[in-house]
Amino acid sequence: xxxxxxxxxxxxxxxxxxxxxxxxxxxxxxxxxxxAVGYGTDPENLTDKECEKLGWMFERVIPVTKNPIEHWKWWxxxxxxxxxxxxxxxxxxxxxxxxxxxxxxxxxxxxxVCHSHNSYFSHEFSNKLLMRILVAVNNHGKRIFxxxxxxxIATSKEAARWMFNEDDDVFISxxxxxxxxxxxxxxxxESIRHKLxxxxxxxxxxxxxxxQDRKNPLFALEVFANYHKSNPNSVFLMLGKGSLKEQINxxxxxxxxRDSVIQYDFIADVNKWYSAMDALLFPSMYEGLSLVxxxxxxxxxxxxxxxxxxxDIFATSNIKKMHGLDAARWASELEDSLSQSKSxxxxxxxxxxxxxxxxxxxxxxxx
Numbered sequence: 001x002x003x004x005x006x007x008x009x010x011x012x013x014x015x016x017x018x019x020x021x022x023x024x025x026x027x028x029x030x031x032x033x034x035x036a037v038g039y040g041t042d043p044e045n046l047t048d049k050e051c052e053k054l055g056w057m058f059e060r061v062i063p064v065t066k067n068p069i070e071h072w073k074w075w076x077x078x079x080x081x082x083x084x085x086x087x088x089x090x091x092x093x094x095x096x097x098x099x100x101x102x103x104x105x106x107x108x109x110x111x112x113v114c115h116s117h118n119s120y121f122s123h124e125f126s127n128k129l130l131m132r133i134l135v136a137v138n139n140h141g142k143r144i145f146x147x148x149x150x151x152x153i154a155t156s157k158e159a160a161r162w163m164f165n166e167d168d169d170v171f172i173s174x175x176x177x178x179x180x181x182x183x184x185x186x187x188x189x190e191s192i193r194h195k196l197x198x199x200x201x202x203x204x205x206x207x208x209x210x211x212q213d214r215k216n217p218l219f220a221l222e223v224f225a226n227y228h229k230s231n232p233n234s235v236f237l238m239l240g241k242g243s244l245k246e247q248i249n250x251x252x253x254x255x256x257x258r259d260s261v262i263q264y265d266f267i268a269d270v271n272k273w274y275s276a277m278d279a280l281l282f283p284s285m286y287e288g289l290s291l292v293x294x295x296x297x298x299x300x301x302x303x304x305x306x307x308x309x310x311x312d313i314f315a316t317s318n319i320k321k322m323h324g325l326d327a328a329r330w331a332s333e334l335e336d337s338l339s340q341s342k343s344x345x346x347x348x349x350x351x352x353x354x355x356x357x358x359x360x361x362x363x364x365x366x367x
Contacts, residue, residue, distance in 0.1 A: 002367065003033045005082070007099070008090040010038030010047040010060070012266050013210060013240060015291045016090055016117045017047055019155075019175055025054055026360040032367075037061055037078070039071075039096075044266070064096050065123070075099040079107030086111045086367055092118035094141030094163050095134060100148050113366070114145050115173070116154040116163035119310065120286040122214065151366050155289035156310045171366060174312065175289050176359030179351065182271045182298040184344040192276035196235075196262060203234040203338050206277040206301075208270060208292045209284070211242030216283040216306070218244065218251055219325055223281055223304075225255040226331030231338075234260065237277065241265035274299035279338055283325065284309055293319065294354050300344035302337040304330055316348040 004027075008020045024034055035057040038047065051058035061078075064071040079102045087103045091114065103109045121138075125131045142165045145152070152170040154160035160167035198204055205224055209215040217238065224236040238248070238261065252261050267273055274280075280296045282305040287293075293313040296303055303319040314321055320337065322330055 001031060001033050002085040003083075004035070004367070005084045005087045006034060006036045006056075006090070007088065008036070008038065009040035010036065010051070010058075011040040011042050011210075012044055012046040014040070015175075016092065018291055019117065020090060021050060021054075022176055022178065022356045023360045023363055026357065027364060029055065035059075035082075035084075039063060046266075046268075071096075072098045072102075075102050076106060079103055079105075079109075083107055084109050086113060088113040088115065090115045090117055091163065092116070092122045093120075093138055094145050095138040097141035097144040100144060104148050111150045111367070112148055113151040113153060114149040114163065116152075116159040116170075118287065119156065119158040119162045120214070122212070124213065153363070153366070156312055158310050159289065171362075173359055173362060174354055175291050175294065176356030177291065177294055177298065177351075177354050178356050179298055179347065179354070182274065182295045183347060184299045185272065185275045186345075188272035188275040192273055196237075196276070198235055198276075201233060203231060203279070204237055204277045205234060205334065206237045206239065206273070206280045206296075207282075208239045208273075208280065208296070209282075211238075211240050211244040211248060213244065214285050215240075215242075216285055216325075217248055219283050219327065220281040221248065221251050221255060221257075221261075222327040223283070223330040223334065224261075225257050226327050227334050228257055228260055231335065236261045237273075238263045239267050239270060239273065271295065271299075274301055275344075277301055279303065279334060281330070281334075282306070282309070282319075283322070283330070287313070289313060294351070298347065298351055300342070300346065300348075302334075302340070302342075304333055304337070315350045315354070318342075318348075 008016055010017050036051050038060045061074045062070050087109045103112050152164055153173050154170050155175050157167045160170035207220045211217050228234050252258055274296050279302040282293050285308055287309050289310055290313055297316050297318055304322050305319055307321050307323045
């Protein structure tokens with residue numbers, strides 16, 4: 001039996017966390033003993049409970065952004081105490097590279113895997129000097145990751161170049177999805193719209209994602225507000241939590257759409273909620289390879305996505321690539337998309353390659 005440590009953010013609603021659960025929950029427990037460490041915070045402890053349900057030993061390290069010295073001391077002590085055959089790091093950037101070094105130096109780990117899940121920083125500093133320092137440290141981290149990684153993996157070529165400076169010797173692992181789970185369901189559509197008190201004629205426009213600048217939720221609100229002016233029988237559904245929550249509430253008030261916006265911090269069965277929606281706004285500034293954009297295509301939603309996303313997410317005719325961030329133009333395109341009456345009860349064959357079973361199988365071969 002191989003002992004494997006999986007490192008990730010482990011935050012409710014995080015796409016990175018979902019990939020971890022999608023893949024490693026499919027590993028045979030007879031062949032693999034999986035432990036996990038979370039470097040994010042999850043106040044509801046939902047991810048902690050999911051790990052417990054899977055039989056994984058789970059610990060949390062203090063976030064490096066809160067106390068970097070304590071974070072690195074924790075990792076040093078951890079690897080002196082625990083030894084693994086494989087440590088699988090799931091990161092969005094390269095600047096927090098010391099745990100990777102410690103895994104080799106103190107943990108005597110046989111194989112270090114680094115998996116890149118993004119194509120830019122998850123968080124940015126407004127201070128230009130701090131950003132220059134972060135970029136410099138991140139660039140150094142790329143060299144460290146190349147030196148200490150026995151296996152390099154990325155969700156896309158863009159994510160590979162972001163973390164490793166190259167994509168030549170990086171295995172591209174397209175994020176996998178439980179396809180049947182996200183297929184359109186008339187039953188789910190009717191039950192959720194009934195719960196939200198939305199009738200059959202009301203257009204429900206959605207936004208799903210962490211409420212951070214990189215996801216661009218404030219712009220999504222502007223797009224909906226523009227659309228709502230000429231289509232008053234419409235509602236905007238925001239599923240997600242994050243640091244922009246207060247700004248978002250202020251924006252909703254200033255746009256005068258308070259009565260037409262529904263917010264939920266976290267939804268466990270988001271697969272069912274896609275069926276209830278009519279369209280999805282996805283104006284992210286950068287992504288590795290978005291699960292949300294792919295999941296919603298399985299449900300055959302009409303989707304508007306920014307052109308800064310990686311090409312792989314534009315897998316079907318239901319997702320429209322939008323150039324630039326002109327809210328009025330996005331609203332006009334949204335109106336055009338929602339004016340079309342299309343069946344949603346089918347699976348586009350272009351989505352079959354995103355099967356999570358295939359991704360889990362590919363990653364296990366690399367272990």
